[in-house]
Amino acid sequence: MAKLLRIRDLHLRFPTFRGTVHALNGVDLTLGAGQILGLVGETGSGKSMTAYATVGLVPPPGRITSGVIEWNGRNLLRATDAELQRLRGQEISMIFQSPRTSLNPLFSIAQQFEIYQRAHGQAKGAAARAQAHGMLERVGIPDPRRVLRSYPHELSTGMCQRILIAMALSGRPRLLLADEPTTGIDVTLQAQILRLVRELVASQNTATLLITHDLGVVAEICDRVAVMYAGRIVEEGPVERIYGDPRHPYTQGLIASTLRVDEQKPIHIIPGVVPNLLVPPSACMFRERCPIAAATCAQLEPPIVEVSLGQHARCHFAADTGAFAAAERQRAQLAGVRPQDLTV
Amino acid sequence: MSLLRVEGLRKTFKVKEGGGRDRTLFALNGVSFTVEAGETLGLVGESGCGKSTTARCLVRLLRPDAGHIWIGDQDIAALPEPALRPLRRRLQMVFQDPSDSLNPRLTVADAIGEPLALHFQLGPGERLARIRELLALVGLKDEHRDRYPHQLSIGQQQRVGVARALACEPELLILDEPTSALDVSVRGMVIRLLEELRASLGITYVFISHDLSVVRHICHRVAVMYLGAIVEIGPTDRIFSSPSHPYTEALLAAVPVPDPRQRRTRPILAGEVSSLVDLPKGCFFFARCPVRIDACATTPQPLREAGAGHEAACFLRVPERAAV
Numbered sequence: 048m049a050k051l052l053r054i055r056d057l058h059l060r061f062p063t064f065r066g067t068v069h070a071l072n073g074v075d076l077t078l079g080a081g082q083i084l085g086l087v088g089e090t091g092s093g094k095s096m097t098a099y100a101t102v103g104l105v106p107p108p109g110r111i112t113s114g115v116i117e118w119n120g121r122n123l124l125r126a127t128d129a130e131l132q133r134l135r136g137q138e139i140s141m142i143f144q145s146p147r148t149s150l151n152p153l154f155s156i157a158q159q160f161e162i163y164q165r166a167h168g169q170a171k172g173a174a175a176r177a178q179a180h181g182m183l184e185r186v187g188i189p190d191p192r193r194v195l196r197s198y199p200h201e202l203s204t205g206m207c208q209r210i211l212i213a214m215a216l217s218g219r220p221r222l223l224l225a226d227e228p229t230t231g232i233d234v235t236l237q238a239q240i241l242r243l244v245r246e247l248v249a250s251q252n253t254a255t256l257l258i259t260h261d262l263g264v265v266a267e268i269c270d271r272v273a274v275m276y277a278g279r280i281v282e283e284g285p286v287e288r289i290y291g292d293p294r295h296p297y298t299q300g301l302i303a304s305t306l307r308v309d310e311q312k313p314i315h316i317i318p319g320v321v322p323n324l325l326v327p328p329s330a331c332m333f334r335e336r337c338p339i340a341a342a343t344c345a346q347l348e349p350p351i352v353e354v355s356l357g358q359h360a361r362c363h364f365a366a367d368t369g370a371f372a373a374a375e376r377q378r379a380q381l382a383g384v385r386p387q388d389l390t391v
Numbered sequence: 392m393s394l395l396r397v398e399g400l401r402k403t404f405k406v407k408e409g410g411g412r413d414r415t416l417f418a419l420n421g422v423s424f425t426v427e428a429g430e431t432l433g434l435v436g437e438s439g440c441g442k443s444t445t446a447r448c449l450v451r452l453l454r455p456d457a458g459h460i461w462i463g464d465q466d467i468a469a470l471p472e473p474a475l476r477p478l479r480r481r482l483q484m485v486f487q488d489p490s491d492s493l494n495p496r497l498t499v500a501d502a503i504g505e506p507l508a509l510h511f512q513l514g515p516g517e518r519l520a521r522i523r524e525l526l527a528l529v530g531l532k533d534e535h536r537d538r539y540p541h542q543l544s545i546g547q548q549q550r551v552g553v554a555r556a557l558a559c560e561p562e563l564l565i566l567d568e569p570t571s572a573l574d575v576s577v578r579g580m581v582i583r584l585l586e587e588l589r590a591s592l593g594i595t596y597v598f599i600s601h602d603l604s605v606v607r608h609i610c611h612r613v614a615v616m617y618l619g620a621i622v623e624i625g626p627t628d629r630i631f632s633s634p635s636h637p638y639t640e641a642l643l644a645a646v647p648v649p650d651p652r653q654r655r656t657r658p659i660l661a662g663e664v665s666s667l668v669d670l671p672k673g674c675f676f677f678a679r680c681p682v683r684i685d686a687c688a689t690t691p692q693p694l695r696e697a698g699a700g701h702e703a704a705c706f707l708r709v710p711e712r713a714a715v
Contacts, residue, residue: 089574205663233437233601234645235660241647242659260574263647267654286651304579306604308631308646309653314583314608317576320544386583387530 051254052078052101052222057114059096059105059278066325070096070109072278072332075351080221081252083245085265085286087301088275091321094258097275098224101256102139103131118222136167140215144227146207150199156210157195160217167218182213186243205236209243216247223248223255229264241268262305266290271357274298277322277332284358294352294360296337296374303378313382331363338377339370392463393425394595395449395482395563400458400468402444402619406668416667418444419455420619420675426563431589431596433610433627435603435642439664441619442599446567449597450484451475462563480510483556487568489548493540499526499551500536506558525554530584546577550584557588567599582609603646607631612700615639618667618675621694625701635703638676674705682707 059071071093078084086094099105101116103123116123118139123131135141143149151159160179164170170178176195183191186209199207208228215223225244229237245268248255257269265272266286273283274297282295293299303315319336322328328335334344343363352365364370402419419441426432434442447453449460451467460468467478483506486492493502503522507513513521523533529550540548549569556564566585570578586609588594600606606613607627614624615638623636634640641660662679671677674687684707694702695709703709 089576203663233664234603234647235437235641236663237647238645238659239661261647262575262649266649266651267647269651290649290651301575302649304575305649306602306608307648308604308607308643309648311607314579316579316583320546386580386587387527 050077050079051119052076052256053115053117054097054101055115055117057097057100057116058112059093059100059109060112061109063108063325069324069327070278071100072327074114074275074278074280076273076280076283078222078254078256080254081249082271083248083255083257083269085269085272086256086258086275087260087262087265087272089260089321091324092275093278094260094275095226096278098141098226098256098258101224102135102141103128104135136163136220137218138220139222139224140218140220141224142208142211142215142226142228144230146204146211147199149211150207152199155196155198156202160195160214163214164217169218178217179213182217183210185247186210186213187239188213204232205240208232208240212240212243212247216251216253219251220253223253224258225255226258227260228257230259230261237264244268262290262302274301277324277327279332279361281333281362282358282360284355288355288358292355292358294354294358294365294371295333295362296339296364297333298360299371299374300336300338300378315378316381316386318381338374339364393461394428394463395426395597396459396461397425397445397449398423398459398461400445400448400460401456402441402448402453403456414668417670418619418667419448419458420670422458422616422619422621424614424621424624426595426597428562428595429589429593430611431598431609433606433613434597434599434616435601435606435613436616437601437642437664439618439667440616442601442616443567444619445616446484446565446597446599449565450479450482452484480559481561482563482565483559483561484565484567485549485552485556485569488572489545489552490540490572492552493548493555495540498537498539499531499543502540502551503555503558506555510559521558525558528557528588529554544577545573546580549573549577549581553581553584553588557592557594561594563595563597565597565599568601569598570605571600571602578605585609603631603643615642618665618670620675620704622676622692622705623697623701623703624694625698625703629698629701635697635701635708636676636705637680637682637708639703641679641681676705 054074054076057071057074061068061070074097088094100111161175164175180191183194188194188209229240259265269286272286272289273280276297282298293302300317304317317336322332330347331344331349334340349361349363351359351361353359354365400419400422404416404418405413406416422445436442448455455468458468459466500522503525504518507518507521531550570581598610610627613627613630614621617638623639660679665678673689674692677683677687692704692706694704697703697709
């Protein structure tokens with residue numbers, strides 16, 4: 048499959064008065080048309096920054112220090128602001144986490160749709176209104192005529208998120224960046240929105256990057272998943288492989304810590320805390336919390352290992368099944384430790 | 392006797408609409424349940440179902456319009472503030488976002504010391520000893536004592552929130568979404584801590600959450616709320632493995648499972664939660680119910696017994712039994 052988006056060795060720094068925050072430390076990512084890639088990780092792992100960097104919206108004082116973001120064979124890091132502005136909305140669209148703050152409270156939905164369409168050189172006048180009406184219908188909004196006349200405060204959160212999805216997809220973008228689109232939304236509504244995104248991107252063959260911290264959401268709609276830790280992707284591959292046979296100890300810990308509604312199991316904990324990115328650890332970033340860390344992990348940058356077809360892990364022991372057994376034993380032991388005695 | 396007995400709790404709010412019209416929002420519409428000493432009751436449901444309003448009534452941050460809240464043999468539902476104060480010691484609350492609920496200008500020791508000063512006559516030495524004891528209880532170190540909230544991680548902040556609630560030795564802890572603001576690995580630690588404290592202190596929890604997987608893990612019994620009423624209540628295993636109410640079923644089916652092999656094809660609950668201003672006349676769940684019949688629109692649905700300690704408010708799923 049042709050790769051539309053290719054990110055290579057992306058580094059992003061935030062100079063602050065306390066020092067430089069190393070937000071992204073060599074992100075590698077590829078995404079093809081019609082694919083949904085889940086980007087997961089905990090707060091501060093760099094998920095959102097990866098998306099913002101892709102569309103040239105890194106908030107100041109953030110600066111991309113090295114790397115390549117290739118869109119359709121072009122390096123976006125060399126694109127001018129005007130070129131990026133044209134790409135955003137036309138070829139690349141974004142949905143954000145809080146639907147309420149993404150809409151302007153002072154304008155009606157029809158006006159906001161029009162502003163959006165005009166900015167991206169889409170239909171005008173009556174044709175634009177017909178298009179907006181049609182898109183709202185497609186995202187399952189009853190009575191689009193009334194909704195177009197409404198202001199955001201008159202609509203529910205779920206309605207607002209549907210409208211934003213309708214806007215984002217109205218220009219038939221080739222890439223959709225969805226940043227936690229269902230976080231803070233009730234589960235029944237989340238199920239509706241996820242299904243909607245899946246159907247729309249399938250029908251328009253949109254490449255989609257879905258950012259979430261919820262492994263359930265990824266399992267539900269993604270084809271591939273990339274796991275981020277401390278500004279790096281530590282494991283990436285087809286969802287069935289990553290959930291069925293994770294090879295990075297962090298992915299394993301993350302999956303083990305996820306509680307499930309369909310079964311009751313002892314709760315797992317990844318001991319320790321995420322590293323301070325003002326002083327990122329050398330070599331393997333996960334080694335301080337890793338159940339199988341060895342001397343090499345502090346000395347050598349872990350290589351990216353292809354552990355199975357299309358599944359890559361950034362770990363010295365990714366191909367070592369003996370090491371997994373050790374990690375499993377360690378996790379079992381931790382289950383017996385008093386929570387007060389674990390580092391926080 | 393139950394530690395907590397809630398009977399027919401009702402709460403309305405006045406909301407202003409355009410044109411200066413006042414309307415009434417029916418937040419709680421007759422909520423009843425009991426909590427036994429040492430158990431954990433989960434309150435679940437979508438936004439606006441009344442979970443947090445119930446919690447706020449229980450600790451009397453809100454005064455219910457009608458109903459009773461029995462703590463032991465005392466009804467606190469309508470007690471005036473001065474009479475309430477000594478009782479507040481017995482029930483405490485832990486809030487969702489510790490960065491919001493901790494005062495940024497108080498050190499950890501001050502935050503934990505405040506309830507101690509209010510409820511106990513302690514000398515400075517005793518007070519310090521008690522603060523140290525509480526810190527150890529929640530897994531914080533002595534060095535954390537002089538820190539301010541912004542110098543702590545969010546997991547540590549939530550531990551301070553728990554320590555502060557435990558300071559006055561409550562019998563009942565109301566936990567309002569205590570893990571919702573936390574990442575997976577931190578969430579696990581806080582849940583383990585809560586379980587450990589329950590076992591060692593014999594404390595009782597009312598655990599409010601929209602996260603059903605956490606509820607399944609930590610609660611003994613679960614009450615499912617919809618439009619300010621309980622539609623199903625029962626032992627956790629029963630509720631999760633064989634729910635009786637169609638809403639409980641739909642809610643459980645909507646939770647994504649972290650296993651791509653179990654990708655769902657089952658129907659998704661359509662529509663959104665109805666308005667709390669115009670309450671439905673019959674079954675509250677009528678508008679969205681996949682199994683409704685015409686009679687549901689006009690027949691109010693009280694809770695009916697569906698098994699041992701298990702009740703559900705659906706006359707289609709739980710037929711009336713012959714009077715015993």
